[in-house]
Amino acid sequence: MGDVFDLDALARDATAEPFHFRFDGHEYDLPARPDIRFFAALEAEKLNDALRILLGTGQWDEIMRSEAVLDDTMLAALLKAYLGHVGVDLPE
Numbered sequence: 001m002g003d004v005f006d007l008d009a010l011a012r013d014a015t016a017e018p019f020h021f022r023f024d025g026h027e028y029d030l031p032a033r034p035d036i037r038f039f040a041a042l043e044a045e046k047l048n049d050a051l052r053i054l055l056g057t058g059q060w061d062e063i064m065r066s067e068a069v070l071d072d073t074m075l076a077a078l079l080k081a082y083l084g085h086v087g088v089d090l091p092e
Contacts, residue, residue: 016032016086018030019032019082019085021081024063033086034088038050047079051079
């Protein structure tokens with residue numbers, strides 16, 4: 001059958017650091033390596049879905065309970081900083 005490129009081993013060996021940010025006095029962590037579904041949501045211009053995928057259910061629920069407004073400027077800046085952290089350019 002030959003050699004198999006083992007993505008499971010690559011995931012186990014990942015040494016990248018998560019991305020941390022603060023909003024409304026709470027700290028949040030985004031994964032060191034984004035899920036492919038995040039990129040699909042970005043491509044479809046579904047930025048809320050993209051952020052929800054990165055945050056996961058618990059952190060998403062926490063940020064949604066905030067009285068502060070996470071506006072479009074902040075969301076764009078957050079995504080740009082995160083993508084820079086993981087080494088990807090934000091699509092136009």
